Amino acid sequence: MYKQCHCGGMMxxxxRLVIFEGVLEIDRVPIYECELDCYHEVFPAIKADLKALLSxxxxxxxxxxxxxxxxxxLAHLxxxxxxxxxxxxxxxxxxxLERKSGERINLLLDLYGCAKAMNDSGWMGDISNRLAQMSNIVKDRQFSEENQRFTY
Ligand SMILES: [Zn+2]
Structure with missing residues (x-):
């Protein structure tokens, strides 16, 4: 939940409700905000999905x-x-979040197995979509671990 801002404050x-170009409103977007109000950013692991949704x-x-x-x-979780x-x-x-993401991914993989067994391609597509969204958190974590290695 907390993360440090470059100014030293906590994020x-x-x-939040985010409005794009005055016509599109995306509500409940997870955002990190600096307590000193100097900076905010979209939760890193959902940034790419938010962009794709908008376009x-x-x-x-x-x-x-x-x-x-x-x-x-992922935003739901x-x-x-x-x-x-x-x-x-x-x-x-x-x-x-990490533990629940793992559980969620396993559940989705099980569901995918069911959908495949039932030969339900619409359902399979839906589940692989959700899996792709969830996998961003895993990728993101690996990335930040790599970053830390460089920092320390
Ligand atoms: Zn700050």
């Missing part, structure tokens, strides 16, 4: 409001943990 995770909505000429946690598996996690818990927010 808190929150969910596809733009292409379809859509406007109005989309609830990001309803269309993105982050929101779930965000609502229930308390600082007093023994696991950090990140550790909990």
């Amino acid at each position: 808190n995770l929150s969910f 596809s909505l733009k292409q379809q000429g859509k406007n109005g409001r989309i609830i990001f946690t309803e269309v993105n598996e 982050i929101f779930d943990i965000y609502r229930t996690w308390e600082q007093s818990e023994s696991l950090s927010f990140e550790a909990l």
